[in-house]
Amino acid sequence: MADRHLAFKALADATRREVFERLAAGPKAVGELADELPVTRPAVSQHLKALKSAGLVTERREGTRRVYQIDPAGLGQMRAWLDQFWDTALNAFQAEVSRTEKLDAKHERRSRRK
Amino acid sequence: MADRHLAFKALADATRREVFERLAAGPKAVGELADELPVTRPAVSQHLKALKSAGLVTERREGTRRVYQIDPAGLGQMRAWLDQFWDTALNAFQAEVSRTEKLDAKHERRSRRK
DNA sequence: CACAACCGTAAGTATCGACTTACGGTAAGC
DNA sequence: GCTTACCGTAAGTCGATACTTACGGTTGTG
Numbered sequence: 710m711a712d713r714h715l716a717f718k719a720l721a722d723a724t725r726r727e728v729f730e731r732l733a734a735g736p737k738a739v740g741e742l743a744d745e746l747p748v749t750r751p752a753v754s755q756h757l758k759a760l761k762s763a764g765l766v767t768e769r770r771e772g773t774r775r776v777y778q779i780d781p782a783g784l785g786q787m788r789a790w791l792d793q794f795w796d797t798a799l800n801a802f803q804a805e806v807s808r809t810e811k812l813d814a815k816h817e818r819r820s821r822r823k
Numbered sequence: 824m825a826d827r828h829l830a831f832k833a834l835a836d837a838t839r840r841e842v843f844e845r846l847a848a849g850p851k852a853v854g855e856l857a858d859e860l861p862v863t864r865p866a867v868s869q870h871l872k873a874l875k876s877a878g879l880v881t882e883r884r885e886g887t888r889r890v891y892q893i894d895p896a897g898l899g900q901m902r903a904w905l906d907q908f909w910d911t912a913l914n915a916f917q918a919e920v921s922r923t924e925k926l927d928a929k930h931e932r933r934s935r936r937k
Numbered sequence: 938c939a940c941a942a943c944c945g946t947a948a949g950t951a952t953c954g955a956c957t958t959a960c961g962g963t964a965a966g967c
Numbered sequence: 968g969c970t971t972a973c974c975g976t977a978a979g980t981c982g983a984t985a986c987t988t989a990c991g992g993t994t995g996t997g
Binding site for chain 3: 864868888
């Protein structure tokens with residue numbers, strides 16, 4: 710659980726990302742979040758459930774309230790994957806650039822010859 | 824254009840992420856990608872369109888073929904946002920941790936008193 | 938000038954998903 | 968105990984979207 714797929718899918722929705730960003734400022738209860746957002750409380754509840762199963766937030770009961778909080782582990786894992794992916798992509802990109810430059814050099818020689 | 828929303832949404836789909844990851848190894852044509860994947864060529868074409876408008880890949884015509892390639896800029900922008908977000912989230916998290924520790928200390932004193 | 942290779946788009950379909958209202962359940966205040 | 972506050976889940980609805988097949992358009996090849 711809490712794989713990349715769920716994390717990306719969770720952050721893909723605008724409202725859910727909004728919820729997540731508000732939580733980044735500090736822990737909040739469900740009702741508080743719902744008051745700040747243009748959706749109903751159950752909608753926020755469902756979004757929080759998705760974020761939780763993605764490993765991005767944690768839940769804590771505080772009396773009758775449900776306080777949600779960001780889980781740095783989820784973000785960190787996502788960031789780590791993105792970093793690793795960034796390396797291979799950049800390498801492939803630069804390899805392609807140098808390959809193209811060689812071709813350009815050939816063309817250069819050819820056009821200079823005529 | 825090419826905002827975070829489009830990038831996250833693009834990477835949220837499993838097939839599209841698969842396409843993107845194959846492209847990370849090096850540039851490929853549409854047909855090549857379709858051969859390696861369990862979907863038809865038009866489907867791949869549509870996914871590439873989404874990735875392109877998200878700023879994650881670039882297109883290049885090579886004869887009758889359409890070669891797609893990763894655009895490091897898109898990934899970098901995404902990574903930058905995640906990094907910035909990571910900072911604020913971690914700060915809020917640690918602030919919450921120290922706040923909780925204070926409360927725990929109070930409880931500690933109280934229980935030691937009885 | 939056909940012919941073939943390669944591809945994007947249109948159109949249709951079926952599933953997914955984000956939202957709502959309605960309901961039930963648990964903890965705090967009087 | 969009874970009410971109030973706060974919340975999660977169920978059920979239903981409607982739009983988004985990920986696929987498919989069908990079609991047309993452009994570029995190399997004989």
